[in-house]
Amino acid sequence: MTQLDRSEALALLASVSLGRIVFTQNALPTVRPVNHVIDRGQIVLRTHAGAALTLQTGRAGNGGVVVAYEADAIDPVTHLGWSVIVTGYARLVDDPEDLARYHAMLEPWVAQTMDHAVRIRPDLVSGFRLTAQPLAG
Template identity: 35%
Template sequence: MSSEEAARAIDLLGRVRYGRVATSLHALPFVAPARHVVTGGRVLLRLHAGFGYHQACLGSVVAYGADNLNSGAEHLWSVQFTGTAEPCEPTAGELALFGPPPRAADGEPFEPMYMRIAPQFVTVHSLDYSTERPPRHAA
């Protein structure tokens, strides 16, 4: 991965708060939503421990993706990082970047679990609608 592409991906990822982490669960592909922050060139994720999804991620190679595809912007982008997910204890500064966690997840008290991904492979894709409006799905 070029350092220029990695820097662009980090910049774009910093513009949104949520994405999706993908791994395999019982030999099947699995995707879960996660809150992220970017710090020190790594992606730090916060998931709800009560779902147990982190158990499939930790120590495994995962993909993490985020985008602005629903933003209505003229310049759309999608970023994906692939790397090994490791458990971590965020610093006070990193916790402040996350902001307060949700009160509940599916009606249960939210229990944060944190993991860090050191990107080994990065992809950035973009779509430019600056000369025409993107199609609307509903009238």
């Protein structure tokens, strides 16, 4: 296993469209799979009015809420690949121009109206690459 530097980790994160967001709901950790896009160094996801993440980030105001975001690409046969974990503040997007741009950039994977967006600022970025072990000999 080799550690990734910040720029390599963010580049790998940008190479996939699905990840998992971890946030607090009722004082307990909650995990949701979501699709994302990277825009100007920040992770953007779409959500809807009644979603727990929308409610949490909407209540937080400009300070946002602390979240973790994880994405990976690991081959189940070879066990090779990578994983990236980002921790940062998530904020509900309230600028109409940004919101319209994100609606054009990111198509939701679920058949539901996703009229909100959440932006995550990656404050802590870590990751690793699973590499092949050299043969003993």
